[in-house]
Amino acid sequence: MNGTATVSKDPSAGDTANTSLPSLEAWVAEVAALTRPDRIHWCDGSDAENEALLAGMLADGTMVKLNEQAYPNSYLHRSDPDDVARVEHLTFVCTSDRDDAGPNNHWMAPADGHAKVDALFDGCMQGRTMYVVPYCMGPIDSPLSRCGVEITDSPYVVANMRIMTRMGAPALARIEREGSFVKGLHSIGELDPERRFIMHFPEELTIKSYGSGYGGNALLGKKCHALRIASHQARNEGWLAEHMLILGITSPKGDTHYIAAAFPSACGKTNLAMLIPPEGYLKDGWKVSTIGDDICWMRPGADGRLYAINPESGFFGVAPGTSKKSNANALASLQRDAIFTNVGVTADGQPWWEGIDNGQVPATDWRGEPYDPAKRPAAHPNSRFTVSARACPSYSPEAENPAGVPISAIVFGGRRASLVPLVFEARDWTHGVLVGAAMGSETTAAATGAVGVMRRDPMAMKPFCGYNFADYFAHWLSFDNGRNKLPKVFHVNWFRKGDDGKFLWPGFGDNLRVLEWMIGRAEGTAAAVETPIGHLPAEGSLALDGLELGEEARDKLFGFDREGWRAEFDSIGEYLDSYGERMPQALKDEQQRIASALA
Ligand code: TSX
Ligand code: MN
Numbered sequence: 001m002n003g004t005a006t007v008s009k010d011p012s013a014g015d016t017a018n019t020s021l022p023s024l025e026a027w028v029a030e031v032a033a034l035t036r037p038d039r040i041h042w043c044d045g046s047d048a049e050n051e052a053l054l055a056g057m058l059a060d061g062t063m064v065k066l067n068e069q070a071y072p073n074s075y076l077h078r079s080d081p082d083d084v085a086r087v088e089h090l091t092f093v094c095t096s097d098r099d100d101a102g103p104n105n106h107w108m109a110p111a112d113g114h115a116k117v118d119a120l121f122d123g124c125m126q127g128r129t130m131y132v133v134p135y136c137m138g139p140i141d142s143p144l145s146r147c148g149v150e151i152t153d154s155p156y157v158v159a160n161m162r163i164m165t166r167m168g169a170p171a172l173a174r175i176e177r178e179g180s181f182v183k184g185l186h187s188i189g190e191l192d193p194e195r196r197f198i199m200h201f202p203e204e205l206t207i208k209s210y211g212s213g214y215g216g217n218a219l220l221g222k223k224c225h226a227l228r229i230a231s232h233q234a235r236n237e238g239w240l241a242e243h244m245l246i247l248g249i250t251s252p253k254g255d256t257h258y259i260a261a262a263f264p265s266a267c268g269k270t271n272l273a274m275l276i277p278p279e280g281y282l283k284d285g286w287k288v289s290t291i292g293d294d295i296c297w298m299r300p301g302a303d304g305r306l307y308a309i310n311p312e313s314g315f316f317g318v319a320p321g322t323s324k325k326s327n328a329n330a331l332a333s334l335q336r337d338a339i340f341t342n343v344g345v346t347a348d349g350q351p352w353w354e355g356i357d358n359g360q361v362p363a364t365d366w367r368g369e370p371y372d373p374a375k376r377p378a379a380h381p382n383s384r385f386t387v388s389a390r391a392c393p394s395y396s397p398e399a400e401n402p403a404g405v406p407i408s409a410i411v412f413g414g415r416r417a418s419l420v421p422l423v424f425e426a427r428d429w430t431h432g433v434l435v436g437a438a439m440g441s442e443t444t445a446a447a448t449g450a451v452g453v454m455r456r457d458p459m460a461m462k463p464f465c466g467y468n469f470a471d472y473f474a475h476w477l478s479f480d481n482g483r484n485k486l487p488k489v490f491h492v493n494w495f496r497k498g499d500d501g502k503f504l505w506p507g508f509g510d511n512l513r514v515l516e517w518m519i520g521r522a523e524g525t526a527a528a529v530e531t532p533i534g535h536l537p538a539e540g541s542l543a544l545d546g547l548e549l550g551e552e553a554r555d556k557l558f559g560f561d562r563e564g565w566r567a568e569f570d571s572i573g574e575y576l577d578s579y580g581e582r583m584p585q586a587l588k589d590e591q592q593r594i595a596s597a598l599a
Helices: 022-035 047-060 110-121 155-164 169-178 221-237 269-273 279-284 324-333 429-438 469-477 508-523 551-558 562-577 585-598
Strands: 039-042 075-077 091-093 129-137 146-152 182-187 197-201 206-210 240-242 245-250 256-262 287-292 296-300 306-309 314-318 339-341 384-388 405-413 423-425 440-442 454-456 488-492 528-531 534-537
Touching (some): 022 146, 110 182, 110 197, 129 155, 146 169, 155 221, 155 314, 155 339, 206 221, 221 469, 269 314, 269 324, 314 324, 405 429, 405 508, 562 585
Parallel strands (some): 075 339, 256 405
Antiparallel strands (some): 339 384, 423 488, 423 534, 440 454, 528 534
């Protein structure tokens, strides 16, 4: 990297200083002494730096240039075939007290965790360049934002961090001003699944990740920092770090409501964040804007409402299934300046994946071999695009507002073929926390075990909460303090099926009908009927004009099955009990109240 606008230092000369912050300088020196890189490169985030990195990756095959005419300035990366997803069984939360990590995390004592990975980091960067990547999660001038520094030996990680975070000189300036930052150490190591660990030390605001170059294992700003470490920080500081999209809805009246929504994987979170209204709604003047598609940090403002920022600045989205039909905004976002990981390629060098539905055909699969549908899909099911949020046609300028956006509704959702109606509203905040704690999806892919089995994934945080879920629910409950003006809480299910096994709700753009009802509830204009599980839309209160829903669809989407819910609440009770004594009594009482009402 010598000769670029940025500075490289020769660690053998003991010359690692490139910051006015002694704690950062000392940590970089300490890491260099452990990992022994040939070169240290402090990233400034400049175009020149990015171009030099890309040139290097093209030269060594880390990146492949895609068709410049069809996809200007876009690149394909093929990961190691054994390194294609986050690895939950190798992800640890290292707290001094085991119970602080909770049954929802794998735990190791901090000293053991450090010893385990430091042995792997010992000398691992010999012959390589160590990149020091200062980044800011959230708008650079927002009091809600938090900074970190990732040290990595992967230029692919640097290129992705540049899109996914505010990376470089402005972030370093803020870190030097504030004096504190999350420390993230990453090496791809040997990419050996047997020598792979994603370690979190929340009490030290430290992450150590070894042996993977993929996604959330390696782009440490995302799941490791913005969710696991930040959730711990948020609990101490009185805010929430959540696995939620944020979208804005502007009604024909002209006012905008913001909604934050949590879904388990494979529910179409990115599609919802970039929703395109149905024709009739567009004509009437409705508008949907995107603030974020994955992570939401929120805290009460002076007026007691929750204000949210998207800590990220890009989308690391699942490619398969992304089409003009399912998500035209995402497809438009990735027409240029994109990084693709593990997708297929057409004969003329265009990215391709299952469900892209653009009339083209793949020539090469994600492993770089000739495409053979009998062998494997062209794109890996977890293949990704990385693009700047600013490239999205629905991206809202409010995403850059340092004050954040006020949240009118929090939505929890899941994939439930039976029982759960299209939408219901929690009676109050405590009930809403229970709805979030009990949410989950029925499994879809046969590869993950039995299909149709209910897996609880509280607030979609099961793999991402950096502390004990029982304490997390208590933290959520604490926001109802008599001063805050909290948003309404809803549960949705786009995936209810009829007796014929077909989806009953059209989903996608038509989900705006459900969001419109939520806004009506927040404004006090939409009617509802009370049931033990919460408020259901009153007949005629949720707009269904232009849809052809049969009697079975209406019954199942808007009805309430007392028998079925009685069994569900028994199961929810058992789930809460599995967290033992630490589970807040208020949540157990809420479950009991509803179970009694169902009896
Ligand atoms: O993303 C989805 N959303 C949210 C969109 C804003 N998907 C895709 C899920 C996989 C990631 C959906 N799939 C949604 C949905 O609302 N609903 C469904 C189920 C469904 C699938 C196909 C149809 C309808 C519903 N097709 C027709 O009705 C023609
Ligand atoms: Mn996610």
